[in-house]
């Protein structure tokens with residue numbers, strides 16, 4: 476199934492400069508066991524569609540650390556989607572700048588507080604760029620330029636749009652401050668829609684949710700449906716003019732876990748042109764081979780153009796064997812190669828599919 480253009484063509488369509496890349500440095504060769512992966516990276520952008528590097532979303536860190544960016548660079552990853560869980564204003568488990576630990580619990584934040592907490596975390600993500608550890612994934616073109624210099628790009632994201640507090644002006648403010656992806660729902664039924672996990676409740680996208688989808692389309696912000704219940708997902712797919720992601724989770728075929736997508740959902744996301752991200756979650760999956768079984772299931776049901784990787788790095792406590800704490804993304808590529816996927820197909824899974832979606836979303840910006 477070779478339905479999508481080669482990445483170079485996508486680049487050309489975006490009126491970008493090209494997709495050549497400097498040869499890998501000695502340092503990166505040392506840390507990547509399979510040289511075939513480095514070769515694939517020459518022609519494909521590698522993307523972690525969902526992560527919390529350095530736990531910047533909850534820990535009291537100034538920025539994502541240079542060491543954490545190095546974790547990505549060693550595995551040839553070009554983009555780390557860095558997520559702020561903005562529902563933490565309601566359930567705690569974070570540390571403030573003054574060192575105060577907010578324990579897990581139930582909180583009733585004041586108006587403005589949810590936005591302010593997320594804005595502070597966004598500033599920390601952007602500080603990573605100010606410090607020169609990474610570049611801002613401002614646009615697909617900016618990422619391609621960064622690749623040529625061997626730099627990693629951080630793409631700031633909201634995990635749960637609770638931070639908007641029901642006001643679209645807050646979306647504009649966050650966009651202006653660097654936000655480039657918005658996951659509408661997290662662990663709370665919020666102003667936009669309903670969640671995938673217990674306590675379940677019926678209902679889909681709200682009026683405000685529809686307004687945010689429309690404005691995200693207009694701004695060129697990527698939409699992520701992870702953590703949305705079935706009705707909310709179907710409503711987002713209907714409302715969005717552009718492809719969307721389901722950035723991180725498993726597949727129902729192999730697990731009853733809430734955070735997995737069923738075959739109907741995979742088909743619907745694929746029909747919309749979007750991407751399903753499989754995670755290396757150590758509590759639900761055993762090793763990289765099993766993770767690739769999940770990826771293969773999405774390929775079987777939705778096609779090679781509709782799957783990717785969302786690590787949830789530093790958002791979960793344990794990772795599959797072979798991916799591990801040091802996030803060996805390249806092991807996933809190597810396993811796909813061992814199963815005789817072509818270089819082009821491996822490139823799509825490693826991030827080419829995400830990048831195609833982003834180019835489409837960004838080109839439609841007006």
Ligand SMILES: [Zn+2]
Pocket residue numbers: 634701702723787
């Ligand atoms: Zn999540």
